[in-house]
């Protein structure tokens with residue numbers, strides 16, 4: 231059934247691919263024959279040889295989503311597709327409207343990183359009725375039958391890595407996983423992501439399962455007592471909200487001369503808000519001088535600089551180039567009438583079905599592996615790390 235509905239579009243694509251091959255620009259090459267329309271990001275409408283693909287991203291306020299959007303667009307354009315890439319400014323009605331418009335413009339596939347994983351059900355039904363395959367990008371779209379595939383990282387493991395880096399920063403563990411010399415007790419505080427994002431639960435669960443033995447034996451103490459995701463989440467992953475919560479915690483809990491020594495933060499944007507609050511409260515300026523251990527995620531350039539400068543302790547690198555590449559491969563498979571390859575068919579139940587997924591691996595970044603993991607791999611240049619600004 232599923233296959234059938236994609237066969238018609240597949241025929242179109244096969245033709246497009248043969249045309250591209252005749253023109254000398256096959257898949258993955260620098261194709262001049264079919265990807266000339268690089269201004270297509272918001273125009274859509276007129277089909278290139280491969281047809282239009284809609285890419286819906288949540289926000290431009292974070293450098294990771296910009297990198298994701300650009301990488302997906304480029305990958306698809308290199309294959310001869312036209313891309314309608316849209317950012318929704320973290321506003322749900324805007325994203326709904328954008329997806330509606332992509333469908334109206336005749337998109338042949340949709341790649342969606344949802345703001346709120348539960349709010350696109352109507353759009354997805356319309357798309358499914360037209361036989362448009364839907365790929366959930368990084369964040370799982372929930373409560374809909376009409377999600378064909380999910381490309382993401384091993385999100386539970388990301389949470390484990392975040393907690394592990396906190397333990398390493400505090401000296402409880404060594405980087406090789408062996409027991410460190412520090413005994414504690416250490417005061418820590420916990421942050422989680424936005425509850426409308428399924429990933430937030432995976433990160434938090436992975437982290438809490440890892441921290442639990444140390445909380446149980448008193449090595450770690452959450453001095454505020456706020457350990458439930460309902461208490462520690464940050465709506466829409468907003469930096470300012472995280473800063474405000476950290477300020478409130480300092481006032482309510484650390485007004486007796488005690489110090490916070492570590493903060494579990496699940497995303498670099500939140501980490502920067504937390505760091506700002508700690509700086510404003512007069513904590514020492516570097517980790518070597520006693521600044522608290524703050525974790526992160528996404529290897530955003532502003533945070534990579536903070537890590538290089540000995541302020542933020544760690545981040546988790548999820549290579550958006552690999553994720554984008556996976557999304558492109560999956561879209562292409564559907565449009566060729568094939569079933570994309572999943573490496574996980576158990577974990578991601580969206581409330582209506584278990585969505586076949588492809589999970590990628592993430593890497594913990596500390597100051598000493600920025601060069602190897604981020605610079606040598608071409609993710610950021612040494613100049614960008616030094617300035618904290620993406621040059622593009």
Ligand code: GAL
Nearest residue numbers: 294368369427429467497528
């Ligand atoms: C999550 C994503 C994280 C981070 C966060 C805030 O869904 O998995 O990597 O980007 O959103 O944007």
